[in-house]
Amino acid sequence: MGFTxxxxxxxxxxxxxxxxxxxxxxxxxxxxxxxxxxxxxxxPIDGIMRGMEVLVEAxxxxxxxxxxxxxxxxxxxxxxxxxIGKLDVANNYAKPFILTAVDTNPGPIPLSQTLAKxxxxxxxxxxxxxxxxxxxxxxxxxxxxxxNGSYVAxx
Numbered sequence: 001m002g003f004t005x006x007x008x009x010x011x012x013x014x015x016x017x018x019x020x021x022x023x024x025x026x027x028x029x030x031x032x033x034x035x036x037x038x039x040x041x042x043x044p045i046d047g048i049m050r051g052m053e054v055l056v057e058a059x060x061x062x063x064x065x066x067x068x069x070x071x072x073x074x075x076x077x078x079x080x081x082x083x084i085g086k087l088d089v090a091n092n093y094a095k096p097f098i099l100t101a102v103d104t105n106p107g108p109i110p111l112s113q114t115l116a117k118x119x120x121x122x123x124x125x126x127x128x129x130x131x132x133x134x135x136x137x138x139x140x141x142x143x144x145x146x147x148n149g150s151y152v153a154x155x
Contacts, residue, residue, distance in 0.1 A: 004108050010099050013095035015070065016065055018064075018065025019060070019061050024057070026055070026113070031053070033047065034048075054142075058139055059137070060138075060139060063135045072120060073120075075093060088142075094119040096116050115151055117146065122142065
């Protein structure tokens with residue numbers, strides 16, 4: 001059987017993000033240009049790989065975790081417009097997001113995962129509850145590849 005489970009801790013820019021509600025979901029999708037011809041109408045007959053995107057999603061439940069403030073406002077102070085015209089990667093706003101397995105015997109696989117360049121995804125609404133319930137913070141990070149096209153940092 002190939003079942004696996006296990007808890008991970010996470011850091012962003014070397015700062016702990018605290019506990020999440022259920023863990024961290026790393027998703028990827030490929031971008032393709034479908035090839036269609038008049039022989040079969042709108043039926044795709046091939047596809048051209050045009051890139052991919054990698055995202056990380058979580059619902060953080062520790063409001064005072066070290067990384068929260070910079071993670072939800074990576075360009076400066078919260079509710080202040082700062083960073084207009086600056087690039088995420090070239091201006092070093094995108095930071096490493098590192099997942100590390102807590103239980104390592106036998107533990108989940110992989111034992112760690114480093115997404116070298118990540119930042120709050122564009123147009124993602126960070127909803128912060130100010131009320132008498134647990135203050136959770138939903139996040140979605142966009143990850144960028146390195147100059148070799150890899151999202152995962154190598155040692």
